[in-house]
Amino acid sequence: MSTNQTKTPSTGPGGPGALGADDGAGRRRPALWLLITATSVPMFMVALNNLVVSTALPTLARDLSADTQDLQWFVNAYVLAFACLLLTGAALGDRFGRRRVFLLGIGLFTAASVYCGLCDTTAELIAGRTAQGVGAAAVMPLSMTLLAQAVPANRRNLALGLWSAFSGLAVAFGPLVGGAVVDGIDWHWIFWINVPVCLIAVPLVLKVLDESRLAGTRLDLFGMVLATGGLVALVWGIVNGSEDGWTDGTIIGAFAAGVVLLAGFVAWEARAAEPMLPLSLYRIRSFVLCNAVSGAMYFGVFGSIFLLSQYLQIAPVRTPLEAGVLTLAWTLMPMFIAPVAGILTDRVGGGRLMALGLFLQAVGLGWIALAATDNTPYSHLVGGMIIGGTGMGFAFAPTAAVVLASVSQKLYGTASGANTTAREVGGALGIAVLATVFVRNGSAENAQQFVDGMKPAIWVGVAVVLVGAAAALAIPRTPTARPAADEPTPDETAPQPAKATATATV
Template sequence: MPTAAPPAPTARRTPLWPAIVACSLPMFMTALDNLVVSTALRTLQQDLSASAQDLQWFVNAYTLGFACFLLVCAGLGDRYGRRRFFVLGIVVFTLASVGCGLSDTSGQLIAFRALQGLGAAAVMPLSLTLLSAAVPDRLRGLAVGLWSAVSGTAVALGPVVGGAVVEGLDWQWIFWINVPVGLVAVPLALLVLKESRGERARIDVEGMLLVTAGLLALVWGIVNGETRGWSDGRVLLALAGGVVLLALFTLWERRTKAPLLPLRFYRVRAFTLTNLVSAAMYFGVFGSIFLLAQYLQIAPPRTPLHAGVLTLSWTLMPMFVAPLAGMLTERVGGGRLMGLGLLLQAGGLVWINLVATTDTPYSHLVAPMALAGIGMGLTFAPAATVVLSSVRKTEHGKASGANSTAREIGGTLGVAVLGTVFAAHGGYLSPQDFVDGVRPALWIGAAVTALGGLVAFAIPRRHAAPPEPDGESTGPAAPDAREVRQAV
């Protein structure tokens, strides 16, 4: 009597924790560098004899490189291998950090900061895509929540690390600390993560050129509008040129057979509204943090390190809240969590605005800052989960890149607009002058954030992603306790 053939062995999936570490460690490094330089600008100004415009570009060069190449790197990762481009992004970012640490002129530092942004553009969206592929669908919400907590920790430590550098260490250590992280992250990613690809279509070179040039022009106009004036001819030309190029990009994507960003994504209400919510959150929150970090140093006077530590009451909260929000997304609904989160952020900004004076005790600021931080934590993970569950698995890279681009543009616009409002009503002549400028800026930040919260409530609680070629659903289900223990 013939015996039945043994069942074919099933491929073992990477345990949850190694996958989270492999994807989150490089992302932590790139997110930290997005903020850490801002509190070290005074030291850079003295050591490099940098002008005021140079100081702006120490920050903006990274933002431009990051925002303008997100979609391009996500598309190349889909075509040639996500893990391959993820590792390449880590290598580029690490080598650029070495260049930043060795820079002895402002021009050199600006150039290497832009190269850092290019590396980060490959790391950030692909880290989320690779993590989503490395864990079961039922654990995706938990994994994304933990990934978001790591991102929130980087946000929390940015001002603190920058303040520590200003007070005791050489500014070069801002960049040297990335080198050992990169040396660990590359072999870890190669060992733990599996290669994956999206649709193997031709490279949309025309789309890449149009979107890169359009975003470059648009972001350049945004970040220079504050200093040059929004009526400056070059700023207006850059903004108009950016809009025209992005319009041409949209027309091209409708015609090409292998689009860099499939426009059908935006026929999914959950995807479109979540990107709007993400942009609104970054506009209000990061524009406000940019000013509040300075407020804590000026009214009353504090050292940069002291002020950075005080921001932890805000920035540490997502580390604790984001994993819980990720696990609750499918049960409660991502839109509801994001709506509540943005309304809490807006409430925190209004509360801070009402108590802000030239000598407000920190004890009066702790509660509203913590409230805003809880709101951030409620928003990060659900936004990522909803975006990924709105598209096919093979399109996660493109969707993640689109969402990251929306966030970065929103944050850049928030810093520029709130900075302009601040400059129109106040300045740095005295603590009272600074408070006079902060108040109207925070009202704008709170209004945009609250508007984003109302938009979030329009996101459907349940939405079905387009079917995979084999007809399988991509939507995640909530994890149960046994699956969580087995994955860990």
């Protein structure tokens, strides 16, 4: 296929669902499964690294003499860079070519993984995880955008459901892969495994996906600086608040700086000729509520998994591999449920499915909180884990579908970046707040003290997830009509020659 053209998918029987379908220019379209694989394999690599480190935390604490704050930064350095640059990654893709920036993100992520695999100190590992997050910020939003543009509208929810299943597979394999590698080889190899994934992903992306960009787009550089600076200050305050204290002067100063910079960002975007994040998006009810749902889900679930992955190695004592295997009851469920949820989205309504998903997550987390002791048999926990994982599956695909249905095609990348930002900030806040509750009520000194801290922390997660479920119920059955100003003109997604990219002015 030409690497310099964007083809408009057919919505008829000759669409990308069948290998050999004609694209109107005498060329054959790739099969739907190839499109999904090409966009999902890099996303899988990025999502895997959200959790792969969690199971290795006790081992990292011993080998690197890391304290609790170091352990949080092994997770949150990645989240900080990832969450704060998602909007920038989407904007760069619109300007310079989505496939090109997607590939650059994959390359940077892999190079950072190699660096992490060579690290021997906490400072080096935190720096490497930060670089991984920068690469991931280009991969995640553009993965969804490239897929949504490559398939026709009548197949989009099915494609997003399968895409979400890949994400669920990464969630499933994260703790398992981390545990298996740490237990059987060495913790450095949890980063080396990204290299073969990249070697598969890059040629597949080049073969299957075409380049696309928004014609005449200019970068909102000042908006990027304000947004990135504000998010960095905000997330930095979040991830340090649990350790330094929420009333510490530095933490308050970080939050104040974040608020000022983000307020400046909103003011700038309101008058910018080509805003990085059009404020008209926040007049769309379904889009706003989806962001709230995503933030609440990640707050409760990922904050709880941060503690649960350690709990399963402590009460009773288990190896990292054993703990990773036991988490499969939770983490495998989205892989099976997400495709079904994608198919049901149009029939049932994305908001209803998200509400069901978050309610089930709350039930699963509550079950674990009630059952947890200093020596709980796994059989007493597995039911709650299955219910919680089923809830995650019902939330993933409908969220992606409703976000994209709420905006015009030219805003797919921006909307995806904004939603993923809300999700990742929610996850970082969840880990920080639940870790604060944990430290105030218990410690990691022994199993009983760990349970004493974990139980109240998980109940906080349950409360936030239920708030998200209520927000999901308020999402309209059919997304609100998008503003006319957001509709793409015929040339907004037109193919651009490679030469134009090299000579265009930012």
